[in-house]
Amino acid sequence: MSLKSPEVHGPSTALGTVGSTPAAPESQLIELDDFYIEPKEITGKAGETLAATAFSEGQQMHTLTIDALGVDREFAPSDTQEFPLALKKTGEFKVYCRFHREKG
Numbered sequence: 001m002s003l004k005s006p007e008v009h010g011p012s013t014a015l016g017t018v019g020s021t022p023a024a025p026e027s028q029l030i031e032l033d034d035f036y037i038e039p040k041e042i043t044g045k046a047g048e049t050l051a052a053t054a055f056s057e058g059q060q061m062h063t064l065t066i067d068a069l070g071v072d073r074e075f076a077p078s079d080t081q082e083f084p085l086a087l088k089k090t091g092e093f094k095v096y097c098r099f100h101r102e103k104g
């Protein structure tokens, strides 16, 4: 009995393992300035940890405060801080500066 190999030489069907998620945490950049903070909200899922890098371009002291995540860091002018941002819940988290509130 001869097994005729069927002609299935397509463009080798999309590598099945492409979707495997990389282990590296997502990074999150946060910018503080005298008149704004960017982004104003961070969105994520519970259990995620973002590799956050925050830097201040302002001339004044600022804070990076995220009440829902218990984050409250002070930044001197030109300060850069890298820290893991652990998301305890799913949702949008308001980012603000305690000293200047909505103004960054």
Ligand SMILES: [Cu+2]
Binding pocket: 033, 034, 061, 062, 063, 097, 098, 099, 100, 101, 103, 104
């Ligand atoms: Cu501020």
